[in-house]
Amino acid sequence: MKKKKDLILHFPERLSIETIFDCNAKCLCCPTPRLKTGGVMEPKMFKNIIDEASNHPIKDIFPFIRGEPLLDPNIIDYLEYVRNKLPSVNIHFSSNGLLCSPKISQKLLNLNIASMTFSIHRHDINSCREYMGLNYEKILKNVNFFLSIAENEDKKPNVSIISVDIPDHEKSNALSIKNKYNWVSMEFWPGHNRAGNVPYNSSFNFEQGIYVSNLNGCYSEMWLYEWFFIFYDGNVSFCCNDWLNEWIIGNIEHHTLKELWNSKKNWKFRHWTDGIEEAPLNFICRNCILAVKEPPGK
Ligand code: SF4
Numbered sequence: 420m421k422k423k424k425d426l427i428l429h430f431p432e433r434l435s436i437e438t439i440f441d442c443n444a445k446c447l448c449c450p451t452p453r454l455k456t457g458g459v460m461e462p463k464m465f466k467n468i469i470d471e472a473s474n475h476p477i478k479d480i481f482p483f484i485r486g487e488p489l490l491d492p493n494i495i496d497y498l499e500y501v502r503n504k505l506p507s508v509n510i511h512f513s514s515n516g517l518l519c520s521p522k523i524s525q526k527l528l529n530l531n532i533a534s535m536t537f538s539i540h541r542h543d544i545n546s547c548r549e550y551m552g553l554n555y556e557k558i559l560k561n562v563n564f565f566l567s568i569a570e571n572e573d574k575k576p577n578v579s580i581i582s583v584d585i586p587d588h589e590k591s592n593a594l595s596i597k598n599k600y601n602w603v604s605m606e607f608w609p610g611h612n613r614a615g616n617v618p619y620n621s622s623f624n625f626e627q628g629i630y631v632s633n634l635n636g637c638y639s640e641m642w643l644y645e646w647f648f649i650f651y652d653g654n655v656s657f658c659c660n661d662w663l664n665e666w667i668i669g670n671i672e673h674h675t676l677k678e679l680w681n682s683k684k685n686w687k688f689r690h691w692t693d694g695i696e697e698a699p700l701n702f703i704c705r706n707c708i709l710a711v712k713e714p715p716g717k
């Protein structure tokens with residue numbers, strides 16, 4: 420894998436900002452339902468992040484990391500702040516759909532979001548209740564409403580419906596949405612171990628007990644070199660899979676984003692992931708399905 424150490428940006432192009440660490444779902448493929456949740460970002464912190472970002476050529480904002488962003492009552496106000504401060508930035512939104520009411524859908528579309536991802540991992544009333552803990556009929560009603568108004572927009576957002584580790588027999592239900600709205604992307608993803616934060620379970624389709632002894636990069640290289648992940652309490656990580664915040668670069672209460680991005684600690688993590696320096700035995704990437712292994716004999 421090509422090392423991008425000479426191509427480094429001076430500020431990330433993409434920011435994921437977790438305004439709330441909570442979810443109304445209990446998806447079996449996700450670490451969040453097993454953690455103590457409930458954290459909410461202070462409005463002043465969110466605005467400070469956007470104010471700093473507005474001094475840099477930022478391209479994309481993702482206002483969520485480990486949960487359902489529509490649980491945050493301030494989320495639309497925050498997105499309006501983003502749109503005012505960064506008129507041309509791409510806002511990427513994501514939701515499991517349960518709280519994406521017609522009113523919220525209209526507001527999101529008024530903000531010219533660039534993309535909307537619905538994470539719906541089961542497409543059957545009973546299995547959605549069992550797997551996600553959610554009401555599939557209500558989700559479907561909301562998604563259909565969103566799509567019915569989005570398709571009349573001059574500039575439609577890119578809409579994806581993502582299902583993780585979905586059984587084959589439910590795929591046809593999922594595809595019935597696409598039959599109606601053929602511009603929507605339906606994506607069936609394999610299970611992801613979230614860098615060891617989803618324990619192996621026989622219902623998930625990923626390799627068990629992953630341990631990479633010879634790290635040689637990350638298949639999502641842009642996460643290290645283009646993207647920053649800011650959690651609700653101001654902690655900043657190089658990867659969204661740092662669910663437990665064990666590999667934090669620093670906190671924006673004490674440093675600017677630019678300082679953290681260019682810090683020695685961030686470089687240390689990049690070098691560990693890329694195999695330029697030997698990472699500690701417990702480094703997060705060693706347990707991740709997205710880690711690149713150095714070919715044997717090198
Ligand atoms: S909806 Fe998303 S954040 Fe919530 S539990 Fe499911 S996968 Fe996790």
Ligand code: SF4
Nearest residue numbers: 637658704707709710
């Ligand atoms: S390999 Fe490391 S940087 Fe890449 S996704 Fe996994 S934990 Fe994150």
